[in-house]
Amino acid sequence: MSEFAWGGPPVRGCIRSTAEDFHVEEILGHEPDGKGEHLWLWVEKRECNTVEVAGRLADAAGVHPRQVSFAGLKDRNAVTRQYFSIHLPGRDDPDTANWALDGIRILQAVRSSRKIKRGRLKANRFRLRVRELEGDMDALEARLATVSRQGVPNGFGEQRFGGNNIARAHALFRGELRRKPSKSKRGFYLSAARSLVFNKVLAERLRRGDWHQLIDGDLAVLDGSRSFFAADAADPEQIRRCTELDIHPSGPLPGRGESPAAGEAAAIEQTVFAEQSELVEGLAKFGMQQERRALRMRVKDLEWSYPEPHTLELTFELNTGSYATSVLRELVDYKEG
Incomplete structure (x- = not known):
């Protein structure tokens, strides 16, 4: 995505200069x-x-x-x-x-007595270092405070798409792959296709400026949950809960059936579906079920420090399925070391 929530990152820097600069710890719950x-x-x-x-x-x-x-x-x-x-x-x-x-x-x-099941985890805790930091440090401090209070767009990070997973998804749906992919590879292609459609909807909501607000016909997702309900964008209680990051507007992970979104939210989604019709139809054909994903992520327990000159250290926790790079892109115009 090229759109940003808060006007683009105020500083530049380098991530993953060493493996130790990107530390992740799983929280199963x-x-x-x-x-x-x-x-x-x-x-x-x-x-x-x-x-x-x-x-x-x-x-x-x-x-x-x-x-x-x-x-x-x-x-x-x-x-x-x-x-x-x-x-x-x-x-x-x-x-x-x-x-x-x-x-x-x-x-x-x-x-x-129990095996660990795929997808059954609560969150991930991150400790990241950004080196070669330069730019407007006062603006960075303000941006960090904003992200801590208001969260960031919950887009899928670039690692979701691999080198050519979208191209292979199109080839899969057209029957043009030379060899039948393994179950795991097919899963990667399908996941990439869903992620791209979601990111397109999120990008449009970012362009409109209402990615973090309930609009007519939205489906609200409970923070840290996959549960959703039809939201009332005019309800003061729901507006309060959305402001406090207890609930979030959601976007589609396409699959079989009609989207349960309505009104203005449905119109936005249907426009993207029409633009990405091959992916949307292919996902349904391959048996994917419709799901919802929050358009916004809460960045829990965000703390930051400057342990060395020109170095920023961040610690925070994200719900499962959210990407640390989606947090970083709102803070730093980064390159990988």
Whole structure:
């Protein structure tokens, strides 16, 4: 997206100069119970992706990769901490202390009666450093305060789209792929297509200036939830809750069926659907179900400091599915190191 909520970033800088500059810690919202067939591993990884780590843990444990589970995908170019579970029915705990896994540290191993399920996580906590910082520092301070109070657009980050996932989604829908993609690759293409349509709707709401306000026909999403309801844009109580970031206007993740949005909100969405008709129709054809996503994200517990000259350190928490780079783009015109 080229649109910004607050007028574009006031400073420039560099992110990911080292993996340690981008630290992510998963918050599942539940803990292992200490007994059962599943071994939960609290893992720190650096410069490797989540799927790769799961495969290496499966090899080390001597199990099929299907027996290793995780809640969410984490950045490769970062230091991240997250849980993995390994299904080990009738087996003793392996000696994880002797596993030699480059780029992977096992910080804790605990039994649980439940496996970790994909998508079942509450939030992620971030600690980021932006180096080579230059620009209007007073404006940056003001922008940080605004983001802390009012949040930022909840767009999908560029990593969602990969190098050519949108082009491959179009090819998939046209039947032009030379080979049938694996289930996981097809999932990436479908997710990218939905994300692009959502971002187009969000961009239009940003252009209009009402991305953070309820309008006629909006569907409001509860903060931190996928639940939504038909909003009344004139209701003082709902206006208050939206101002306090308890509820947010939402946008479409297209799929089968008609969008439940109405009025002005539906008109905006239908215009985008017409512009992206091949993606919208393809998503329905491939069985995706309509869902909603908040147009705005709350940036929880945002704190900032300047630990070194020309260096900004940020810490904050985001609900699952939200991108740290979507926060950064409102603050810093960044390049990657």
